[in-house]
Amino acid sequence: MSHIDLVSLLVEDYDEAIAFYVEKAGFELVEDSPETSSVTGDPKRWVVVRPPGAQTGLLLARASDDAQRAAVGRQTGGRVGLFLHTDDFAAAHQRMTEAGIRFTQPPRQEAYGWVVVWEDLYGNRWDLLGPADSGPGPADPHIGEILFSQTQIAARVAELGRQITADYAGRTPLLVSVLKGSLVFMADLMRAIDGPAEIDVLAVSSYGAATKSSGVVRIIKDLDHDVAGRDVILVEDIVDSGLTMRYLVDRLSSQGPASVSTCALLVREAAHGGQSEGAVTIDYEGFRLPASAFVIGYGLDAGQLYRNLPYVASYIPQP
Numbered sequence: 345m346s347h348i349d350l351v352s353l354l355v356e357d358y359d360e361a362i363a364f365y366v367e368k369a370g371f372e373l374v375e376d377s378p379e380t381s382s383v384t385g386d387p388k389r390w391v392v393v394r395p396p397g398a399q400t401g402l403l404l405a406r407a408s409d410d411a412q413r414a415a416v417g418r419q420t421g422g423r424v425g426l427f428l429h430t431d432d433f434a435a436a437h438q439r440m441t442e443a444g445i446r447f448t449q450p451p452r453q454e455a456y457g458w459v460v461v462w463e464d465l466y467g468n469r470w471d472l473l474g475p476a477d478s479g480p481g482p483a484d485p486h487i488g489e490i491l492f493s494q495t496q497i498a499a500r501v502a503e504l505g506r507q508i509t510a511d512y513a514g515r516t517p518l519l520v521s522v523l524k525g526s527l528v529f530m531a532d533l534m535r536a537i538d539g540p541a542e543i544d545v546l547a548v549s550s551y552g553a554a555t556k557s558s559g560v561v562r563i564i565k566d567l568d569h570d571v572a573g574r575d576v577i578l579v580e581d582i583v584d585s586g587l588t589m590r591y592l593v594d595r596l597s598s599q600g601p602a603s604v605s606t607c608a609l610l611v612r613e614a615a616h617g618g619q620s621e622g623a624v625t626i627d628y629e630g631f632r633l634p635a636s637a638f639v640i641g642y643g644l645d646a647g648q649l650y651r652n653l654p655y656v657a658s659y660i661p662q663p
Contacts, residue, residue, distance in 0.1 A: 368443040417466030433474025444495035488658035505536020525581030528643035572600040
């Protein structure tokens with residue numbers, strides 16, 4: 345009887361690769377033997393990791409020359425080249441998501457069971473596979489590629505919170521959420537600020553039933569606070585053309601605040617580069633979004649649905 349015992353995987357560094365596969369992917373460290381190359385005499389470790397209970401493992405091999413370093417993360421030319429099977433797909437997917445592993449798409453159900461593509465720290469693509477009765481439930485065909493994961497968003501919001509904390513030291517900023525999309529973002533952002541802060545909300549309409557802003561802004565709910573003399577931070581979920589944000593900044597600035605700053609989770613790259621004429625500069629920016637992407641999740645909706653997704657994903661209107 346024969347079987348494949350090990351598959352060699354090129355890595356940039358032994359310790360960072362071990363940390364990823366053991367702490368995030370849930371593998372076991374089977375062997376880590378300090379060795380010396382019998383050919384060159386250079387330091388060379390024999391590092392093996394395996395999924396718990398698995399027979400085949402990975403030999404983590406540090407790249408030793410330019411050709412090998414160029415192949416790190418690209419040993420299969422960008423295709424899925426490794427396959428991890430689990431008996432409990434839903435549990436494995438949740439644990440790996442919470443560990444910060446990047447999934448390139450939502451789970452989907454195929455004839456053979458559940459599958460989702462994930463990437464390791466170098467960009468190697470894997471399939472996570474599980475039987476049909478172990479999945480999270482029916483996949484939603486409208487949810488496309490995950491552009492910004494829950495872990496990525498949490499890390500960026502924490503960074504923005506630290507930046508605002510430093511910039512407003514000794515002051516009490518008034519965070520103004522533009523409803524409804526920015527509500528989730530502002531709830532996390534205000535908790536990331538280490539210091540006093542107050543909140544208020546505006547409700548505006550510039551999209552209607554469309555997926556692109558019309559540029560015509562209608563105030564549905566005004567502020568409860570008087571902003572005169574206050575340091576205002578206008579918090580948006582997404583800045584598209586920038587014209588809505590420009591209108592709101594001008595409107596608030598006319599009411600005598602001490603300052604008006606802008607913060608947005610997503611800023612769309614203009615279709616032809618740069619922002620639209622008259623658009624406002626974003627002082628605190630989360631992520632850049634491709635010009636053509638329509639997204640859902642983390643407060644953003646399609647027909648009032650999908651706001652509760654913990655990540656930001658592309659929306660597929662007609663699957």
